[in-house]
Amino acid sequence: MEIGDSFEEQLKFDYNEMEAFLDIVKDYNPFHRLAKEDINDPQKRAEVRIQGMFAVCMFSGFTSRHFPESVNVSREATFVRPLFLDEEYSMSMKVKNISREDGIADIKGYIKNSKGRVCIDLNTTLKNDHLFGEL
Secondary structure, three states: OOOOOEEEEEEEOOHHHHHHHHHHHOOOOHHHOOOHHHOOOHHHHHHOEOOHHHHHHHHHHHHHHHOOOOEEEEEEEEEOOOOEOOOEEEEEEEEEEEEOOOOEEEEEEEEEOOOOOEEEEEEEEEEOHHHHOOO
16 A cells, blocks of 8 residues: 555445434434435435434445555544435545554545535544555
């Protein structure tokens, strides 16, 4: 792994997955939920905002696919714009700095909407001696 390496995936949020997450964390904010009778209503679905920490958690899966066996040391997210159900997004990460001695990398991440506008700005630090350690 080298400074400048980057990865990108397309992302679309699944309502049922988010609803399970909301139930686990006991988030009952109506911005994030649909009434049972509105599940298939495109207008109602378009109003549902993705819960911010649910979106940030998507980076965990992303890092596990692109930086296998890494341990998250820190993560900081800034919520710039809301995310909405049934819209398509891109999620990207780029290696910004590597401390080979410590096996640690600083990673910059984004979730961007279909217009290329940043919705979530993320900084994360990963530990992985195999990927980021001494060459």
